[in-house]
Amino acid sequence: MAIRQNIAAEHIPIRDNTHVYIKEKQQLEKRTAGRNYAPSVTIMAGRNSGGRSTTSSHPSVVSYGREVNIVERCWEVLPTGSKPKAGLVLIHGGNWHSGWFGELGDLLSSAEYSIRVSAPDLISHGLSDDPVPGYRAYCPDFASQAEEVGAAIARARAALPKGCPLFVLGESMGGLCALQHLISEKANDLTDTVDGVILCGALLQIAPGLLPPKVVFKRQKLSERHKIDAVFPLLQAVGWLIPSLGVPGAAIGGETFDTAFGDPAVGPAARADPLVTEMAPPRLGMMLGFLKAMDVTKREGPVKLKVKSVLMMHYKGDQRTLYEDCQRFVDDLPMEDKVCIPLEGDSHQIFQDTPEKSKKHIETVGRFITERAG
Template sequence: MPTEVEGTHEVRPGDVSLYTKTWKPDGPPKAKVIFVHGFNDHIHRYYELFPTLASHGIEVHGFDQRGWGRSVKTPSDRGLTGPTSQVISDIVSVIKSQLPSPVPLFVMGHSMGGAEVLTLASDPQYEDLMPSIRGWVLESPFIDFPKGQAPGAVTVFLGRLAGKLLPHSQRFSALKPETLTRDPEVVKSLTDDPLTHGYGTLAGLSAMLDRSAALHGGKVTLSKGVRSIWLGHGTKDMGTCYHASDQWFKRQTQVQDKELKTYDGWYHQLHADLPKERAVFAKDVRDWILARVGVEEARQGSDSKL
């Protein structure tokens, strides 16, 4: 059985302390995954996904982002993510805490977290980090809103203006639980979970919209150092747009090793959809990662003989 270890990560001395949890395999890991959760979420809500990966030799390092889950210490911390530069810096800090890594390292993000890791993978400031990351795994990334659900231009404009004037002001912005999963038990747990507070700050929400708009509009380009991408998305996703993911994926012609996995009829939380199908999603992620671990080992073995 995998071992679960709780801890904290201090981004910078004297800065916020982020709650962390690691799922460790029984033996030496074959790979590592840094996981970045989505909006109104925390790393205790990923059901079989992390234990499944760990049981097959993939060590998972998760953390509750600034403003979410157990990283929230007071009500005023809720949704207080800071600007995109801080969000990405937090993720990079967690990644670097696992470097150098003796095994291939992967970065995975869900929903808002998916857009965040893509923003990182497109930021020239972190170009030197790309060789250390073997692959990028995206679950239902927030590249755009589903059709008909995007806020109007006036609402967005006023929100951005308010965000500049009152950046820390909180706004309840949670999606309805029944739109996230087809499992009624998960819907109930989302409603009852005190850590899914549903609040974002005006500045944080504006930054989230900016990241998705940049990705959807093709304003950012993946680093040349990005080697491999896997993207999974459900066709009935009511949280983020499947078609936007499909269009974004098709534009990534510079990445040779990439896979788009369509889950017909699935909702937003692929890891927490119907119980019999969660195992399918976990297996797909596991198999994709381990296939690249095998390729990496073969390459290193070949290099050692030169």
């Protein structure tokens, strides 16, 4: 995969309170202790421990003028040495990390399903490094995340037996990153690389309530969807000037953070996880990147997405990403093998639901893959 030189020295911001909320700055200083890379921590035992996965480190395929490594988890199939029926690359959502998918990786890689699972921590997430020192969950060029997805897919393909089916699962922002790669020229230059894609609460339209600044809408009687169109020019202008500026009033934590999980125990555990940066506000440059990516994906996806099979799972009342846009996207896809599973409720992350529901969702993914793996 080609290396892109995309970060000039002038893009690296001065770290002061103009660019960073005071609260976030204090949290970052505690978590990073002055280091210029992702914090090395002992993950607490539990649902965010990564299960029986092993980790490996890989140089970023994007050049930032400094060393940036991507940490990836892998769940090899059991019994050890047995041949996998399929492979799955899992892409987590924004401000999250791969350690939260231990239950999924453990179950799908068991003898019951024999699916090899791999899951990178995206740039500046989890145990992966920061391209801009001291800024967590920030990537100056959102398209770089899609390139890392492509690299993870290439690693997974190389690790699988020849002809073994490969699927990609993207949750929330991870769904957008996965689709952004899969409709790119790089993905379409290759044949038989990915057989199917699984979208779980995929970010194809951010909920209007998460789009700031609210002052933009104060005197405008706009529908929720038109609010998104109204805010874009302002974000574009300011974001071009100060891409690292935190978006006012848009912390990923916010009012809908705890409601994103069907299991009420997950919210407090996530807030205590030093690798979950729920209070970090989206940066304008990155927000502009995924707003653009959403637009391009919805317009070009139905033409350029070449996978054979698609599974969509999404809560109909999701308060962070909109169900209707994801449903419409899948409806517009030309392939015949499409499965849409609307879920009742207003949660967002389907694998952090109650243990019973989470296991059911994992089993649905396992059946979808193995039925197509033959």
